[in-house]
Amino acid sequence: MWVKRVLYVVALIVSGALGFVAAKGQVAVLDTLDVVQRDYDTSLSKVDLSGIRVNSDDNIVNVLLVGNDYRKENGYAAAGLTDTMLIATLDMKHGTLKLTTLMRDMLVEIPDHGSNKLNSANTFGGIELLYKTIAQNFNIQLDGYVEVSFDAFKTIVNDVGGVEIELTESEAAYLNATNYIRPAKYRNVKAGKHTLNGAQALGYCRIRKYAKGIQPVTPTGQIDDYGRTWRQRNAITSIFNKVKKMPMSKWLDIAKDVLKKNVKTDLTNKQIINYIKDVVMMGTTTIHQLQIPVNPYFSGGNVPGVGSCLSIQKEYQADAINQFIFKYNGKNGEFEYTPSSDVSGYSDSSATVSPSPAQ
Structure with missing residues (x-):
């Protein structure tokens, strides 16, 4: 999912920069974190979860990571659909780091709004309603949130001076003919190797289709989501190739710029610093x-009034996420979900996920 990759890029650059300033002392770290947008009025700790059963552990921290495609420019506005929702888990009980992806098209019960896609909750009632929806459907207590906008990617690209990308004729034609590049004045790309600015690079990474009758779609010939994910990896590689050549002090400038414009959280500086220290003490990069x-506890289809979505068996999904976050220790291979005995309609089916090494 594209916004997940945006979150990944932002996290890597910011964490690297914070590691650099940490060597200079806590004052420098605080100076960097002070530019982050804070919204304590929407602190998750203030959300009323009365009547909802949620699980928690003092030694396990769960932070909601949200990628928000909110854009308002030149008469265009998107109303803040949270197309990427992740739960980052700092499990000090088992010494593990975990990341749970909540697919946006799951059909869930949204308090006071009935059944709808999970990514609709933020539109209906902001981050507080999204949290309440997650709590009600998956029985998880969250300790805070971090919201990153689409513009974070554009900011990084512009701060490094653009990214070197080779466009095919199909890609160039598609970008110039669609609204993927905003504002429209930048829809003037051509086939060949170019330095794309933030708006152009973001449009490039969003391409899934192709200009009719023009081949190849990508330099490698890949199409559809295969082509899109290849473009995303290509752009991210180009960014890091440029960042690696910059002095660490420049990383700090980029981190401040990204945090200031594109990141909002209800976490305090003290909480963030303590979480960074806990991760360092763990000594794991997995x-x-x-x-x-x-x-197999879901099915795809169309629901009247909602559209194409994933209908889930909620008990199994809540059981799986709670097993993963609170019980899985990461020491005996992959997490394999087997339904607990107290889940109704017990099945012998299982689902397997693989650990992903951090880069």
Whole structure:
């Protein structure tokens, strides 16, 4: 999922920069974190979860990571659909790092709004309603949130001076003929190797289709989502190739710029610093991953009034995510979901996910 990759790029550059300033002392870290947008009025700790059963552990921290495609420019506005929702888990009980992806098209019960896609909750009632929806459907207590906008990627690209990308004729034609590049004044790309600015690079990474009758679609000939994910990897590689050549002090400038414009959280500086220290003390670079819904406890189809979505068996999905976050220790291979005995309609089917090494 594209915004997941945006979150990944932002996290890597910011964490690297914070590691650099940490060597200079806590004052420098605080100076960097002070530019982050704070919204304590929407702190997750203030969300009323009365009547909802949620699980928690003092030694396990769960932070909601949200990728928000909110854009408002030149008469165009998108109303903040949270197309990427992840739960980052700092499991000090088992010494593991975990990342749970919540697929946006899951059909869930949204308090006071009935059944709808999970990514609709933020549109209906902001981050507070999204949290309440996650709590009600998956029985998880969250300790805070971090929201990253699409513009974070554009900011990084512009701060490094653009990215070197080779466009095919099909890609160039498609970008110039669609609204993937915003504002429209930048829809003037041509086939060949170019330095794309942030708006152009973001449009490039979003391409899934192709200009009719023009081949190849990518330099490698890949199409559809295979082509899109290849473009994303290509752009991210280009970014890091440029970042690696920059002095660490420049990383700090980029981190401040990204944090200031594109990141919002209800976490305090003290909490963030303590979480960074806890990760360092763990000494692990492996992130174990789970995607919800797990197989085979969901089905795809069209629901009247909602559209194409994933209908889930909620008990199984809640059971899976709770097993993964609170019980999985990461020491005996992949996480394999087997339904607990207290889940109704017990099945012998299982779902497997693989750990992903952090880069």
